[in-house]
Amino acid sequence: MSAKVTNPRDYNLAGPENQNAVDAGLASADWYHSDIPRKVMKELMKRSDALATRDTLLWVALIVISAIGAIAFWGTLQVIPFLIVYGVLYGSASDSRWHECGHGTAFRTTWKNDLVYHVASFMIMRNPISWRWAHARHHTDTIIVGRDPEIALMRPTAIAKTALLFIGVPGIFQDLQVLIRHGAGRVSNAEKDYIPESEKKKTTFWARVHIMIYATTVLVAIIMQSFLPVVLIGGPRIYGVWHAVMTGLLQHGGLAEDVLDHRLNSRTVYLNPVSRWIYWNMNYHVEHHMFPMVPYFALPRLHALIKDDLPAPSHSIFAAYSELLSSIWRQRLERDYYIRKDLPPTAKPYREDLHTLDIARSDIRISTP
Amino acid sequence: MSWLDVCDAEDIDLEDVIRFDHGDRTFAVYRSADGAVFATDGLCTHEQVHLCGGLVIDNTIECPKHNGRFNYQTGAALRAPVYDALATYPARLNNGRIEIEVIKSSNSKNNNGPPL
Numbered sequence: 001m002s003a004k005v006t007n008p009r010d011y012n013l014a015g016p017e018n019q020n021a022v023d024a025g026l027a028s029a030d031w032y033h034s035d036i037p038r039k040v041m042k043e044l045m046k047r048s049d050a051l052a053t054r055d056t057l058l059w060v061a062l063i064v065i066s067a068i069g070a071i072a073f074w075g076t077l078q079v080i081p082f083l084i085v086y087g088v089l090y091g092s093a094s095d096s097r098w099h100e101c102g103h104g105t106a107f108r109t110t111w112k113n114d115l116v117y118h119v120a121s122f123m124i125m126r127n128p129i130s131w132r133w134a135h136a137r138h139h140t141d142t143i144i145v146g147r148d149p150e151i152a153l154m155r156p157t158a159i160a161k162t163a164l165l166f167i168g169v170p171g172i173f174q175d176l177q178v179l180i181r182h183g184a185g186r187v188s189n190a191e192k193d194y195i196p197e198s199e200k201k202k203t204t205f206w207a208r209v210h211i212m213i214y215a216t217t218v219l220v221a222i223i224m225q226s227f228l229p230v231v232l233i234g235g236p237r238i239y240g241v242w243h244a245v246m247t248g249l250l251q252h253g254g255l256a257e258d259v260l261d262h263r264l265n266s267r268t269v270y271l272n273p274v275s276r277w278i279y280w281n282m283n284y285h286v287e288h289h290m291f292p293m294v295p296y297f298a299l300p301r302l303h304a305l306i307k308d309d310l311p312a313p314s315h316s317i318f319a320a321y322s323e324l325l326s327s328i329w330r331q332r333l334e335r336d337y338y339i340r341k342d343l344p345p346t347a348k349p350y351r352e353d354l355h356t357l358d359i360a361r362s363d364i365r366i367s368t369p
Numbered sequence: 370m371s372w373l374d375v376c377d378a379e380d381i382d383l384e385d386v387i388r389f390d391h392g393d394r395t396f397a398v399y400r401s402a403d404g405a406v407f408a409t410d411g412l413c414t415h416e417q418v419h420l421c422g423g424l425v426i427d428n429t430i431e432c433p434k435h436n437g438r439f440n441y442q443t444g445a446a447l448r449a450p451v452y453d454a455l456a457t458y459p460a461r462l463n464n465g466r467i468e469i470e471v472i473k474s475s476n477s478k479n480n481n482g483p484p485l
Binding site for chain 1: 382385416417426431434450
């Protein structure tokens with residue numbers, strides 16, 4: 001079954017779809033949640049400095065070791081394995097640390113979350129202020145067209161352009177463009193929709209801090225007459241981002257738009273232990289969106305508790321990409337197509353009232369449960 | 370307005386919160402770790418999410434949706450994305466029952482906002 005959305009969609013937050021979504025009651029709406037007893041949820045939401053510190057120290061240690069190896073073997077073929085490891089730790093693991101610490105769920109201690117958040121924001125080339133607000137909106141209005149600034153795969157998907165994301169382009173150029181724009185004190189019309197006026201100065205400040213670090217790195221590279229500094233700082237946004245892109249596209253790709261049930265627009269995938277550590281368990285993505293204040297280390301427990309209320313997870317990256325690619329291929333011709341997974345008999349039904357919604361009709365309002 | 374009866378004190382765990390609806394209004398009623406009781410508006414000032422689903426950590430309540438935090442004893446906004454303070458209400462224990470007085474709210478806008 002597909003949603004009856006027949007008009008061309010405009011994903012721009014500064015466009016007319018934003019107001020359509022608001023008028024339809026899709027903005028800041030009540031979402032479906034699986035039932036979990038309060039005592040259990042409190043246990044699941046508990047933070048742990050110990051676990052996050054252990055994982056962060058391991059992450060930093062591996063970054064330092066692989067960087068030392070890259071420096072030691074620079075100019076030889078032996079540098080390649082060190083850069084592969086360093087690149088993924090810097091360019092991909094930073095994404096999940098940015099995400100988890102942005103939610104404030106990794107550490108119990110606030111300043112530790114904030115410290116890792118800011119460092120990881122720099123590594124993944126994201127403005128820590130604008131992206132905090134973008135991600136808050138993503139959780140308020142997940143995959144609501146015209147409202148969610150983090151929709152990675154828009155229909156129809158530009159397949160070649162999406163494939164290039166795995167090697168950091170055009171992402172790095174877009175990121176640098178945004179960095180310079182923020183540094184100049186400008187936010188886009190779309191950003192104005194979710195960044196409060198009072199946050200703009202902070203957005204500019206942090207953009208300028210990032211620009212200073214990159215400028216210093218380039219200066220050092222020129223003085224040293226070596227690419228090594230930019231390979232170590234900034235470079236992983238190109239050669240190390242592939243794992244973050246690989247896992248990130250699976251979060252919502254090929255699934256429903258404009259629904260208020262995360263079981264329809266988010267995907268849980270079983271991953272190998274290494275990818276799960278790099279990704280900090282964000283492969284439990286339906287669970288994360290339903291209960292965003294559950295820390296990464298508790299997501300497997302949360303999954304075990306509510307899996308009978310969720311569609312079956314994809315059992316591997318390969319399986320998830322098989323369904324994702326077939327979906328975006330089909331969407332080239334059938335823009336309204338999306339993957340609708342069967343629920344187990346133990347699950348509560350999907351909120352059917354949302355699946356026949358014609359978002360282009362502003363006279364329709366969604367009834368809340 | 371007189372005090373409203375909410376529930377037995379034992380109905381709320383220490384360091385926890387429950388939802389309390391009265392008429393067309395919704396409140397969050399808390400017990401701190403030492404058993405003291407407090408009351409605030411029930412919805413987050415950021416996106417109108419019910420705070421009763423959030424985690425009580427020391428003297429803060431964390432919104433279950435976006436990690437915004439308030440001091441539930443003063444209502445102060447402590448962490449983005451919340452900026453506006455939460456209205457607080459007098460609360461007391463009376464013979465083992467929790468009561469709140471909803472007419473006396475203290476609601477001041479926190480225009481400076483929390484640090485990031």
